[in-house]
Amino acid sequence: MAYEGKGIWCVGEVRHGNLSPALFELITAARIIAEARGETVTAVVAGHGVTAKAGEIAARGADKVLILDHDALGQLVDEAHAGAIAAAAAAEKPKTILFTASLYGRSVAPRVAVSLDGALASGAGEISVSDGTLTLKRSAYASNVIATVSVNAADGPEIVTLAPMAFDRSPAGDQKAEIVNGTVDASSWTANTEFVSFSADENNEVDLGAAEKVVSGGRGLGKPENFELIRNLAKSLGAAVGASRAIVDAGWVPYKHQVGLTGRQVRPRLYVAAGISGQIQHLAGMKSSDVIVAINTDAECPMMKMATYAVKGDAILVLPALVGEINKARGNSVAS
Amino acid sequence: MGIHIAVCVKRTPSSTTVAIGGDGKVQTAGLPHGINPFDEYAVEEAIRITEKLPGSKVTILSAGAAESEEVVKAALALGADEGVLLTDPAFDGSDTIATSRILAAAVEKLADVKLVLFGKQTNDGESGHMTALVGARMKRPSVVAVRKITAIDETSITVERMTEDGADTLKLALPAVVGVTKEINEPRLPSLKGKMKAKKAVVAKWSASDLALDPSSVGTAGSRTAVVTMEPVPARGSGLRIEGDSPEEQAKNLVAKLKEAKFI
Numbered sequence: 001m002a003y004e005g006k007g008i009w010c011v012g013e014v015r016h017g018n019l020s021p022a023l024f025e026l027i028t029a030a031r032i033i034a035e036a037r038g039e040t041v042t043a044v045v046a047g048h049g050v051t052a053k054a055g056e057i058a059a060r061g062a063d064k065v066l067i068l069d070h071d072a073l074g075q076l077v078d079e080a081h082a083g084a085i086a087a088a089a090a091a092e093k094p095k096t097i098l099f100t101a102s103l104y105g106r107s108v109a110p111r112v113a114v115s116l117d118g119a120l121a122s123g124a125g126e127i128s129v130s131d132g133t134l135t136l137k138r139s140a141y142a143s144n145v146i147a148t149v150s151v152n153a154a155d156g157p158e159i160v161t162l163a164p165m166a167f168d169r170s171p172a173g174d175q176k177a178e179i180v181n182g183t184v185d186a187s188s189w190t191a192n193t194e195f196v197s198f199s200a201d202e203n204n205e206v207d208l209g210a211a212e213k214v215v216s217g218g219r220g221l222g223k224p225e226n227f228e229l230i231r232n233l234a235k236s237l238g239a240a241v242g243a244s245r246a247i248v249d250a251g252w253v254p255y256k257h258q259v260g261l262t263g264r265q266v267r268p269r270l271y272v273a274a275g276i277s278g279q280i281q282h283l284a285g286m287k288s289s290d291v292i293v294a295i296n297t298d299a300e301c302p303m304m305k306m307a308t309y310a311v312k313g314d315a316i317l318v319l320p321a322l323v324g325e326i327n328k329a330r331g332n333s334v335a336s
Numbered sequence: 337m338g339i340h341i342a343v344c345v346k347r348t349p350s351s352t353t354v355a356i357g358g359d360g361k362v363q364t365a366g367l368p369h370g371i372n373p374f375d376e377y378a379v380e381e382a383i384r385i386t387e388k389l390p391g392s393k394v395t396i397l398s399a400g401a402a403e404s405e406e407v408v409k410a411a412l413a414l415g416a417d418e419g420v421l422l423t424d425p426a427f428d429g430s431d432t433i434a435t436s437r438i439l440a441a442a443v444e445k446l447a448d449v450k451l452v453l454f455g456k457q458t459n460d461g462e463s464g465h466m467t468a469l470v471g472a473r474m475k476r477p478s479v480v481a482v483r484k485i486t487a488i489d490e491t492s493i494t495v496e497r498m499t500e501d502g503a504d505t506l507k508l509a510l511p512a513v514v515g516v517t518k519e520i521n522e523p524r525l526p527s528l529k530g531k532m533k534a535k536k537a538v539v540a541k542w543s544a545s546d547l548a549l550d551p552s553s554v555g556t557a558g559s560r561t562a563v564v565t566m567e568p569v570p571a572r573g574s575g576l577r578i579e580g581d582s583p584e585e586q587a588k589n590l591v592a593k594l595k596e597a598k599f600i
Binding site: 102103112144292306307322 | 349351353356362373431432433436438453459460461462463464465466467468469470471473475476477478479480481483494497498499500501502503504505506507508509510512519526560561562563564565566567568569572574575576577578583584586587588590591593595597599600
C-alpha cells in the first residue's frame with residue numbers, strides 16, 4: 001500500500017545533557033524541502049530529561065518540536081532510540097525523516113528505515129526537490145566523486161542522513177514552535193542491548209565532527225613534543241585538534257584525532273594543516289572544508305597546492321608566530 | 337561449543353581515484369579491486385574470536401558479481417572456514433536497503449549464526465549503514481563504531497563503542513550484529529598454507545531463489561534510491577601564497593586574511 005506521508009522530521013541528539021547543534025543544520029535542510037512541498041518542519045529529540053531542551057529548540061526555526069522523553073532513552077541503546085522514533089513516526093506519518101550522519105545517525109536511521117519500510121540515503125551534502133522527487137548530492141570514493149541520488153520511497157518515509165557541517169545552522173529567532181510531548185511506550189520495542197557504562201575522554205576538547213575550525217598536525221612537526229604547538233594554536237582559535245594518520249599510527253596522538261578516510265571526516269569553515277603533505281586518505285577527510293590553510297616546507301605537496309592560503313615554511317616556527325599574531329590581533333580589536 | 341560468525345565483505349576498487357565515463361557512472365572495469373580495506377578488520381576480529389572460543393567457525397558472505405569470489409577467497413586465506421557468494425543478476429543495482437535484504441537472508445539461511453561482523457563502511461559507497469540495517473532486518477541488536485570486544489561467550493558480547501565524547505560499553509545478547517573500526521586490531525597477512533587452502537576451497541553460490549527472496553525486493557526493483565549521475569569533485573581554485581621574509585611576517589599576513597574572513 002502506498003505510503004501517504006506529510007512533513008519533515010529532523011531528529012536531533014542530546015548526549016549527556018548536551019544538545020548537538022547539528023540539529024539546526026537539519027532544520028536548514030528541511031526548510032528547503034518544506035518550501036518546495038508546502039510542508040511543515042518538526043524537530044524531534046529522544047532521550048531522558050530532554051524536555052528541558054524543548055524551549056531552546058523551539059526558537060530555531062522548526063514549526064513544531066516533538067519531545068520523546070523516557071528513562072529508557074537516557075543512553076544510546078540503538079534498539080530503544082530507533083524503536084521510540086519509529087513508533088512515533090508510524091503514528092504521525094512524516095514523509096521525510098532527516099538525521100545527521102554521525103554515530104547516532106548511523107546507529108539509528110537504518111533501524112528506523114527498516115521498521116518503517118522506508119527509503120534510506122546517506123551523507124547528503126546538498127538537497128533539492130525537483131518535480132516532487134527528493135534529490136541529494138553526496139560524496140563517494142573518498143571524496144573524489146559527487147553522486148546525485150534520487151529518493152523514491154514508495155511504502156514508507158524518505159530517510160536521509162546529512163553530512164555534518166554541510167548546511168548552515170538555523171539561527172535563533174523570536175518565533176516559537178509548538179512543543180508537543182510525545183508518548184513513549186517502552187513495550188513497543190525489544191532491546192537486547194544492556195548499557196553498561198560510559199567513560200568520558202579525559203580532556204573535554206572541541207569535537208572534531210561538529211567543529212567550525214580544525215587545526216591538524218602531521219609528520220612535518222618532526223617530533224611528538226611539537227604537537228603541543230598544534231594544541232596551542234587550536235586553543236587560541238577555539239578549534240578542534242586533528243592529526244594525520246601517520247602520526248596517529250606512530251603513537252603521537254590518540255586515534256580519535258585522526259582526520260581522513262579511516263578516521264573522522266570533517267567539514268569545518270577553517271582547516272589548518274601544519275606539516276601535513278596531503279595523502280589521498282587524509283584529503284578525503286577534509287577537502288570539503290571552506291577555507292584551507294597549509295603550512296609546509298614543500299610548496300609542491302598536494303596540501304599546499306589545494307590550500308586557500310599556502311604558507312611555505314617550517315610549521316615549528318610559523319605556528320608559535322601565528323599564536324602571537326592572533327593574540328595581538330585580539331588585543332587590538334579589544335582596544336579599538 | 338563455540339559460535340558461528342558471519343563476516344560480510346565487499347569487493348571494491350583498491351584505489352578511490354576513479355574516472356567517470358560518458359554515462360555518468362564510475363568506470364570501475366579494469367581497475368584493481370580487492371576486499372574493502374575496512375572489512376579486513378572484521379575478518380581479523382572474527383578469526384581472533386575463534387582463537388578465544390574453541391569450536392567457533394567463520395563464514396564469509398559477499399554479495400556481488402562472479403568476481404567477488406576473489407575477495408571471499410582472500411578472507412579464506414586469512415583463516416576463515418567457509419565462504420558464500422551471493423550472486424544473481426536480480427541483485428544488480430541494489431541500494432543499501434536492498435543489499436541488507438540479501439545479506440540478512442543469507443545469515444538466516446546459515447541458520448546458526450550468533451555474530452555478524454562488518455567493517456566500518458565501504459571505501460566506495462561509504463554509508464556505514466549496513467551493520468544497523470542487517471541488525472534491524474534480523475530483529476536483533478546492532479552496534480557500530482566498535483573499537484574493542486571486551487568479552488564474548490556463547491550467549492553475549494560486550495563491546496566498547498567510540499563516541500564523540502568518549503566510549504560506551506554495551507552488552508549485547510547474541511545473535512547480534514557488530515560494526516568494527518580500524519582501531520580494533522592489526523589484520524594479519526595470509527599465510528602460504530592459508531593461500532593454498534583458499535585456492536582449493538569451493539565457494540558456494542546462492543541466488544535469489546536459494547535465499548527465498550522475491551526478485552522484486554532486491555536489485556533495482558527493490559531499491560528506493562537511485563544514483564542519477566556521478567561527477568568528479570571540482571578542483572579547488574588555486575590558492576594564495578602567503579608571502580613574508582620571516583615566520584612572523586608570514587603569520588602577520590595570514591592573520592590579516594583570517595581576520596578578513598572573520599575567523600578571528
